[in-house]
Amino acid sequence: MEDGKSTGPKAKWWSRPTPGRATRTTPDESSFPVEDAPPAAGSAGAPTAGLPVDAAQPSDGEGSVPDDSRATAVPAAAGPHAPAADATGPVPAVPAQDRTPASGTPVPEAPAVGPMTSGQPMKPLHEPDEYSTPPYGGPGPWAPAPPVQRPVPTPAHGTSVPPQYTGTNGAGTPAPLAAAPSAPAAPAPGFTPPPQQPQAQVAPAPLQPQPAQPTQWLQYDPWGAPRQPLTTNPGPPLGADTGRKKQRRGSLLVGAVLLALVAGGIGGGIGAYVERNGGLTRIELPQAGRDSGGRAPDSVAGIAASALPSVVTLHVSGTGESGTGTGFVLDKSGHILTNNHVVAPAGSSGDITVTFSGGETARGEIVGKDSGYDLAVVKVTGVSGLKPLPLGNSDNVRVGDPVVAIGAPFDLSNTVTSGIISAKDRPITAGGEKGDGSDISYVDALQTDAPINPGNSGGPLVDGKAQVIGINSAIRAADSGSSGEGGQAGSIGLGFAIPINQGKRVAEELIATGRATHPVIGVTLDMKYTGDGARVGTKGAGGNPAVTPGGPGAKAGIRPGDVITEVDGRRVHSGEELIVKIRAHRPGDRLDLGLTRGGKDLSISLTLGSATGT
Numbered sequence: 209m210e211d212g213k214s215t216g217p218k219a220k221w222w223s224r225p226t227p228g229r230a231t232r233t234t235p236d237e238s239s240f241p242v243e244d245a246p247p248a249a250g251s252a253g254a255p256t257a258g259l260p261v262d263a264a265q266p267s268d269g270e271g272s273v274p275d276d277s278r279a280t281a282v283p284a285a286a287g288p289h290a291p292a293a294d295a296t297g298p299v300p301a302v303p304a305q306d307r308t309p310a311s312g313t314p315v316p317e318a319p320a321v322g323p324m325t326s327g328q329p330m331k332p333l334h335e336p337d338e339y340s341t342p343p344y345g346g347p348g349p350w351a352p353a354p355p356v357q358r359p360v361p362t363p364a365h366g367t368s369v370p371p372q373y374t375g376t377n378g379a380g381t382p383a384p385l386a387a388a389p390s391a392p393a394a395p396a397p398g399f400t401p402p403p404q405q406p407q408a409q410v411a412p413a414p415l416q417p418q419p420a421q422p423t424q425w426l427q428y429d430p431w432g433a434p435r436q437p438l439t440t441n442p443g444p445p446l447g448a449d450t451g452r453k454k455q456r457r458g459s460l461l462v463g464a465v466l467l468a469l470v471a472g473g474i475g476g477g478i479g480a481y482v483e484r485n486g487g488l489t490r491i492e493l494p495q496a497g498r499d500s501g502g503r504a505p506d507s508v509a510g511i512a513a514s515a516l517p518s519v520v521t522l523h524v525s526g527t528g529e530s531g532t533g534t535g536f537v538l539d540k541s542g543h544i545l546t547n548n549h550v551v552a553p554a555g556s557s558g559d560i561t562v563t564f565s566g567g568e569t570a571r572g573e574i575v576g577k578d579s580g581y582d583l584a585v586v587k588v589t590g591v592s593g594l595k596p597l598p599l600g601n602s603d604n605v606r607v608g609d610p611v612v613a614i615g616a617p618f619d620l621s622n623t624v625t626s627g628i629i630s631a632k633d634r635p636i637t638a639g640g641e642k643g644d645g646s647d648i649s650y651v652d653a654l655q656t657d658a659p660i661n662p663g664n665s666g667g668p669l670v671d672g673k674a675q676v677i678g679i680n681s682a683i684r685a686a687d688s689g690s691s692g693e694g695g696q697a698g699s700i701g702l703g704f705a706i707p708i709n710q711g712k713r714v715a716e717e718l719i720a721t722g723r724a725t726h727p728v729i730g731v732t733l734d735m736k737y738t739g740d741g742a743r744v745g746t747k748g749a750g751g752n753p754a755v756t757p758g759g760p761g762a763k764a765g766i767r768p769g770d771v772i773t774e775v776d777g778r779r780v781h782s783g784e785e786l787i788v789k790i791r792a793h794r795p796g797d798r799l800d801l802g803l804t805r806g807g808k809d810l811s812i813s814l815t816l817g818s819a820t821g822t
Contacts, residue, residue, distance in 0.1 A: 506672045511612045512624045514674040516565045518597035519667060520544060521616040522572065522586065524551055526558035534615035534667030535562070535586060536597045536676065538715060542588040545715050546666030547681050548577045548649070549639065551584045562588050565622050576718030578821040580726055580791065582638060582649035582681055583711055585718040597668055600675030602707035605629055605654060613658040613680055613703070615667030627658030627701075633778075635788035636704050638682045646822060650784065652792040653704035654678045660703035669705040678705030713794060727795045727816035730759020731766055733783040741773040741804070742786035764814035767805065774802030790816065 503509040518537045522544075524530060533550030537543070544562065551574055554560055560572035570588040577584035609629045617623050634655045639647040656669060660680050669678035684702035717724040732754040737743040744761075745754040746768045754768045755761050766772075773780055775789040776799055793799065795818035803810050 505674070508612055508624070508626045511670060511672065511674045512614065515597060515612070515614055515668065515670050516622055516624070517595045519565055519614045519622070521563045521619075521621045522546060522550060522666070523561045523563070524554045524558060526553040526555045529553040532616060532619045532663050533665045534663065534680070536614075536666075536668045537594050538585075538719075539596050540594050542591055542594060543575065543715075543719055544572065544586045544588065545679065545711065546584055546586060547679065548579050548582045548584045550666045551577060551586060560586060562586065563621065564591075576722035576724070578714055578718065578724040579639065579647045580649055580821045581706065581710065581714045581724060582651065583679070583706065583714045583718070583724070585715055597670075598675045599708050599712055600671055600673065600677040602654065602677050602709045605632060605671070605677055607631060610672055611656055611658055611677070612670050613656065613660055613664060613667060614670070615660070615664030615680060617659075617661035617663040619663055623664075625659040627656050627703075629654060630657050630702075631655035633792075634704060635785045636682060637784050637788075649681075650788045650791050651681065651704065651706050652710070652788045653681070654707055656703045656705060657701040658703060659699040659701070661699050664703075676708050678708055679711050680705045707792075710792060724821045725795055725818045726821050727790055727793050727797065728759075728819045729761045729764075729766070729790060729799075729814060730756035730817055731761040733786065735783045737771075737783065739771065740781055741771040742780055742783040743771045744768050760814045760817045764801070764812045766801075766803070766812065766814075769805075770810075771804045772801055773804055773809075774800075776800055777802075 503513065505511070505514065515536075520535050520537065522533045522535055524533070531550060531553050533546055535544040535546035535550070538545050551560060554574065560574070561569055562572040563569045568591070570591050572586040572588050575585040575587050607629050611627055611629055613625045613627070615623055632654055634653045636651050636653050638649045638651065641647060654669070654677065656678075658669070660683050664680045665682075667680045668676045669680050671677050680703060682704045683699055684704070685698075686700050714724045732745045732748040732752075734743045734745040744766060748754045748756070755766055772786055775786065778789065780786050780789060790799070793816055795816050797816050798813060799816060800811065800813050803812065
């Protein structure tokens with residue numbers, strides 16, 4: 209199909225006209241790669257635009273062809289529009305992708321055969337397209353865009369290449385030239401390129417006069433816009449300094465100074481805070497301030513503060529044993545009341561050291577003791593400033609009253625515990641280590657749940673007025689007390705104290721005579737009786753009668769075998785309990801007894817006698 213293009217032989221080379229030199233033609237844009245260059249002049253193909261080639265000329269490295277009568281293509285000069293080589297030399301080969309003219313520029317093409325006359329006008333192959341329709345015009349909105357190709361060809365050896373034109377940088381200043389890539393290696397001698405496929409030739413159009421072109425040509429870039437200098441509001445030249453910049457620099461300097469001052473102030477404040485408070489990592493928790501230390505007199509703290517100066521710790525050592533206990537000051541003469549079992553290890557020649565709450569120590573001596581009541585009095589000399597502990601009345605105590613126990617449990621001096629009165633008139637017996645009953649104590653005790661432990665013995669049990677109402681003497685342990693620290697068990701909340709009324713009487717007798725008296729009824733009890741009450745025995749110790757002749761019992765009409773069931777209206781369940789009830793009174797007190805004789809209940813009254821204790 210003919211569309212106005214020539215189908216004859218197509219010209220292979222062309223070039224822009226150069227003043228004073230012959231111009232050559234270039235072939236149309238081809239789709240073949242560089243390796244598929246067309247045959248050289250002299251081979252089967254189109255003539256080389258009138259340029260003779262000597263087939264017999266040897267290769268001298270200047271672009272001549274080898275001796276196989278086939279010209280090997282040599283890369284053309286840099287740029288698709290570079291000047292042609294000298295007329296006497298070979299024609300350089302131009303890669304196919306480098307033969308595309310600039311967008312919208314008419315492409316002149318020389319005649320197929322014959323040389324071009326210098327300065328002869330050239331006619332473009334096609335008429336200018338006023339609509340710029342592809343492929344002869346620029347890319348239209350409906351046509352596919354051509355690929356971006358920016359090849360830089362390598363000129364033939366010995367051919368000078370003018371610098372490329374790169375346009376301006378937008379401010380009227382020419383942009384720097386890009387470095388051209390290195391020339392590819394020439395084909396090896398003897399290499400024969402493949403024959404070119406015949407293509408339809410385009411008939412040459414009449415040449416139109418062209419204006420003189422400069423020696424530098426723009427490189428084709430289908431997507432690049434021509435660089436034009438800015439024409440609107442051009443900025444000041446580079447490096448120019450204006451007053452506005454100076455003013456701006458001054459403002460920045462002032463701002464920097466102000467920022468430095470503010471930062472310095474903040475840093476100084478933080479540093480001062482850290483210095484005053486001991487660092488950022490120091491932790492201080494809120495805490496109440498110190499108070500005057502005063503406490504209510506009836507509080508535990510108030511009671512302890514009042515009673516502690518009168519409480520002492522006793523360290524006793526003898527020939528075979530030693531122990532620790534507690535006592536309290538009775539008077540300013542240096543008399544101290546404690547338990548008999550506390551001073552018992554000292555014997556008749558042992559050593560007793562008394563330590564006061566302030567740490568002062570003094571040597572103590574036994575004034576008197578009584579195993580039946582488990583009480584003893586020790587005296588210290590050469591000590592001044594003693595503070596006696598006031599004595600209360602144990603008959604006024606009621607169950608539930610608050611109490612405070614003070615002592616040295618396990619040699620921990622000045623220990624204070626608190627509790628209540630759990631019970632009154634609790635008959636207990638303690639001691640009996642000798643086996644003959646001579647060391648057994650019978651106490652009509654006050655029971656308390658204030659913790660009492662070994663070492664508390666002999667210490668005061670005080671009420672809410674800081675007055676002594678009992679002497680801590682015994683505890684009930686959960687086990688037999690055979691294990692642990694020397695068989696001593698701890699408190700389980702069952703503590704017993706000798707009522708101070710009984711302790712006062714005994715202490716007075718011990719201080720006065722060194723011995724205490726016991727109230728008696730003049731009968732011998734059957735301690736093996738298991739029935740309810742206390743039964744009078746049939747025989748006394750050593751074959752003596754069970755009812756002492758002329759004694760209080762005999763005078764009241766008690767007979768052997770009678771069972772005593774009440775004392776002053778309170779029930780009695782055993783012989784030990786009858787002894788406890790009687791010893792809770794003074795000698796000379798009158799008692800009302802209830803008894804059973806031959807199944808009959810009887811009531812009698814008697815006056816208590818006196819016996820000397822041991």
